[in-house]
Amino acid sequence: xxxxxxxxxxxxRARGLSDVTFSNDQLNHFHDLIYEQVISAAVSKLSKEFGNxxxxxxxxxxxxxxxxxxxxxxxxxxxxxxxxxxxESQEYFLKLGKEIAEGLDLAGYKKCSGSVMASNPLxxxxxxxxxxxLGLWVGVSSWESIRYLLIFADARTIxxxxxxxxxxxxxxxxxxKREQLLLRMLHNTMFLKKGVGVLGQLLVETHGAFTGSIxxxxxxxxxxxxxxxxxxxxxxxxxxxxxSRISLLSDVVMPHQDKSLYSRNxxxxxxxxxxxxxxRDYDSGHYVNINKLAKDEKKALKEILKVGEQFYEHVRKLLxxx
Amino acid sequence: xxxxxLMNSLWVMISAVLVILMxxxxxxxxxxxxxxxxxxxxxxxxxxTFGISSIVFWAVGYGLIFGEGNSILGFSxxxxxGYDIEGLGxxxxxxxxxxxxxxxxxxxxxxxxxxxxxxxxxxxVFALLFSVLVYPFIAHWIWGGGWLAEHGKxxxxxxxxxxxxxxxxxxxxxxxxxxxxxxxxxxxSANNIEGHNQVFTALSVLLLWVGWFGFNAGxxxxxxxxxxxxxxxxxxxxxxxxxxxxxxxxxxxVGKADVPMMLNGALAGLVAITASCAFVDTWAAVVIGLIxxxxxxxxxxxxxxxKIDDPxxxxxxxxxxxxWGTLSTGFFATPELATVGKPGLFYGGGFxxxxxxxxxxxxSGAFAFIVSYIILSIMKVAMKGLRVTxxxxxxxxDISEHGSYGYxxxxxxxxxxxxxxxxxxxxxxxxxxxxxxxx
Numbered sequence: 001x002x003x004x005x006x007x008x009x010x011x012x013r014a015r016g017l018s019d020v021t022f023s024n025d026q027l028n029h030f031h032d033l034i035y036e037q038v039i040s041a042a043v044s045k046l047s048k049e050f051g052n053x054x055x056x057x058x059x060x061x062x063x064x065x066x067x068x069x070x071x072x073x074x075x076x077x078x079x080x081x082x083x084x085x086x087x088e089s090q091e092y093f094l095k096l097g098k099e100i101a102e103g104l105d106l107a108g109y110k111k112c113s114g115s116v117m118a119s120n121p122l123x124x125x126x127x128x129x130x131x132x133x134l135g136l137w138v139g140v141s142s143w144e145s146i147r148y149l150l151i152f153a154d155a156r157t158i159x160x161x162x163x164x165x166x167x168x169x170x171x172x173x174x175x176x177k178r179e180q181l182l183l184r185m186l187h188n189t190m191f192l193k194k195g196v197g198v199l200g201q202l203l204v205e206t207h208g209a210f211t212g213s214i215x216x217x218x219x220x221x222x223x224x225x226x227x228x229x230x231x232x233x234x235x236x237x238x239x240x241x242x243x244s245r246i247s248l249l250s251d252v253v254m255p256h257q258d259k260s261l262y263s264r265n266x267x268x269x270x271x272x273x274x275x276x277x278x279x280r281d282y283d284s285g286h287y288v289n290i291n292k293l294a295k296d297e298k299k300a301l302k303e304i305l306k307v308g309e310q311f312y313e314h315v316r317k318l319l320x321x322x
Numbered sequence: 323x324x325x326x327x328l329m330n331s332l333w334v335m336i337s338a339v340l341v342i343l344m345x346x347x348x349x350x351x352x353x354x355x356x357x358x359x360x361x362x363x364x365x366x367x368x369x370x371t372f373g374i375s376s377i378v379f380w381a382v383g384y385g386l387i388f389g390e391g392n393s394i395l396g397f398s399x400x401x402x403x404g405y406d407i408e409g410l411g412x413x414x415x416x417x418x419x420x421x422x423x424x425x426x427x428x429x430x431x432x433x434x435x436x437x438x439x440x441x442x443x444x445x446x447v448f449a450l451l452f453s454v455l456v457y458p459f460i461a462h463w464i465w466g467g468g469w470l471a472e473h474g475k476x477x478x479x480x481x482x483x484x485x486x487x488x489x490x491x492x493x494x495x496x497x498x499x500x501x502x503x504x505x506x507x508x509x510x511s512a513n514n515i516e517g518h519n520q521v522f523t524a525l526s527v528l529l530l531w532v533g534w535f536g537f538n539a540g541x542x543x544x545x546x547x548x549x550x551x552x553x554x555x556x557x558x559x560x561x562x563x564x565x566x567x568x569x570x571x572x573x574x575x576v577g578k579a580d581v582p583m584m585l586n587g588a589l590a591g592l593v594a595i596t597a598s599c600a601f602v603d604t605w606a607a608v609v610i611g612l613i614x615x616x617x618x619x620x621x622x623x624x625x626x627x628x629k630i631d632d633p634x635x636x637x638x639x640x641x642x643x644x645x646w647g648t649l650s651t652g653f654f655a656t657p658e659l660a661t662v663g664k665p666g667l668f669y670g671g672g673f674x675x676x677x678x679x680x681x682x683x684x685x686s687g688a689f690a691f692i693v694s695y696i697i698l699s700i701m702k703v704a705m706k707g708l709r710v711t712x713x714x715x716x717x718x719x720d721i722s723e724h725g726s727y728g729y730x731x732x733x734x735x736x737x738x739x740x741x742x743x744x745x746x747x748x749x750x751x752x753x754x755x756x757x758x759x760x761x
Contacts, residue, residue: 197574197577198574199574199575201575203576206623208511208512208513208514209507209509209511210511211511211512212511
């Protein structure tokens with residue numbers, strides 16, 4: 001595989017995108033498809049140059065890709081776990097991670113600014129090292145290590161041996177439960193940007209390129225996503241999409257009508273972003289200019305924001321009571 | 323010697339010192355609200371321009387304001403030598419120093435509109451011209467027995483004379499200078515160019531707040547009846563109310579308890595009560611401060627939306643609040659306290675005093691703006707531009723105008739870090755904003 005092949009995938013992505021932009025599900029399956037093509041291309045390139053992979057492995061995505069909640073533009077968040085704990089494997093898979101990160105970049109997915117990528121040794125480890133690392137993260141329980149655990153919670157296999165990631169997830173859930181880290185996790189995600197003011201008005205950016213737009217990512221997505229993620233630790237739910245996490249909750253934790261209220265509104269939010277986001281690039285996809293919204297569209301958005309806050313509060317109270 | 327004479331002199335001397343210390347407040351205010359690369363320049367030029375203003379005031383300023391003349395301007399008592407002034411009831415030199423301090427404050431306010439882009443030479447020339455051609459006229463009209471004084475214009479300590487005059491010169495300057503590089507985007511949206519030190523800004527407000535006791539309470543120019551205590555109380559109440567109101571309105575409208583806005587609210591309360599502090603009841607001082615705090619919030623948004631880049635909000639804090647403060651006596655002046663002019667609208671005085679106040683605002687504001695605009699326009703041609711070059715503005719006025727940084731270690735480090743960002747392409751994104759991402 002060479003430069004041109006990844007660019008070809010980018011061209012395919014650009015052509016195919018317009019057919020899937022009306023549905024979050026279809027859009028995310030499409031992103032998965034592009035990822036798979038890039039990863040296979042990278043694997044076959046490495047195989048040609050350095051031989052076949054020395055061990056079974058699992059390549060997983062995190063962040064919005066992990067949750068199947070990517071918008072039209074998306075950046076990279078991924079990691080890799082391999083079974084055989086050896087220097088040879090470490091070297092090989094780090095190379096593979098780098099190749100995939102480069103390939104995805106050429107295919108139109110910006111590299112992660114925080115370097116949460118399989119090209120970074122922190123996110124590319126053998127099963128044993130990963131288990132140690134998760135134990136360490138829980139043990140240290142610093143602000144940063146808790147953040148890593150929260151990122152890891154959204155991991156979803158996209159290529160390779162799914163069982164490897166499953167082992168890690170169970171380990172993570174067990175450790176977090178044992179050390180009772182849920183409250184710390186709650187506090188780590190507690191800062192929320194308000195979307196609706198006390199007078200019931202939408203709170204928009206007052207400065208910068210997005211003046212007059214509301215930041216959907218921080219005001220609307222964060223409460224839902226963070227609340228559902230916390231519950232996934234609480235209940236040991238390995239699924240990553242926010243909607244799946246909500247639907248898999250036991251009725252004891254959350255009554256059925258609440259679950260359906262939160263799901264309905266998050267689902268509406270996903271559609272809303274696709275329909276109203278600017279989508280010129282990665283950043284603009286999170287912003288909606290409220291002056292371009294009809295009255296009922298504004299009302300719908302306020303309802304989503306209100307329910308998101310309610311959901312987060314619900315989870316906060318649940319965890320703080322324990 | 324007469325004890326009252328001595329006590330008056332002592333009290334006004336203390337007040338003059340407090341007002342001159344306000345220059346220190348303005349140094350912290352202006353540097354804190356702007357960027358590091360201009361800090362040394364801003365601090366230094368503030369001292370320098372106060373120096374210029376002091377000498378001009380001694381040579382001609384005082385004579386133009388308080389000298390014998392007509393209803394437009396005075397024409398005697400130039401190059402004051404320290405003699406006692408008949409009928410004052412306090413030392414002439416102390417009174418002179420007190421008045422000199424006020425002229426310095428007005429000029430310092432005007433320079434707020436020049437911040438972060440005007441040439442040093444422009445500061446020097448305008449300091450001279452403003453001190454001769456702008457401030458003395460308005461001060462004479464209202465305080466020196468000029469035509470507005472004859473109408474009974476109420477401006478106890480200078481909401482109009484000092485603050486509005488300064489703000490109008492700032493407005494002329496900021497219009498002629500145009501916005502700073504990076505303030506506005508191509509689509510017209512404004513960026514927030516954050517000040518480099520909120521602690522400075524907060525401390526500046528405290529310094530100004532305390533200094534204002536000299537400014538307002540000192541304007542009694544006597545200890546008679548200890549009336550200065552009441553004036554100081556009103557001053558404090560208005561500042562307090564302005565602080566709370568600005569914080570609340572910011573929280574209600576934009577959802578943020580914005581610190582710079584809260585600080586601007588305190589200053590707006592102080593500016594507004596400056597005209598009315600001796601003429602209104604304490605409850606009215608609270609109301610005047612509250613309204614000033616709300617007005618300053620909307621005023622800042624208004625000027626920004628009109629593409630008028632006002633780095634330290636001088637137009638809103640001193641201009642808008644100055645106008646409101648001047649008008650406020652037209653509503654709230656009580657019959658007992660209105661020793662100048664008439665009671666306000668709410669005390670059965672009708673619209674008469676309000677009309678006088680409005681006339682004063684319009685005449686003084688228009689005069690200060692037009693004359694400043696003409697002076698600066700001529701300077702623009704004669705001095706080949708008011709503004710430093712783009713390159714100089716980007717590297718900062720510390721280095722371009724003075725050859726050394728106010729924060730040498732920090733600014734150099736920042737420049738080095740910026741260089742590395744361009745090379746590696748990885749900005750220092752705060753961890754909190756990175757992940758878990760939900761793009």
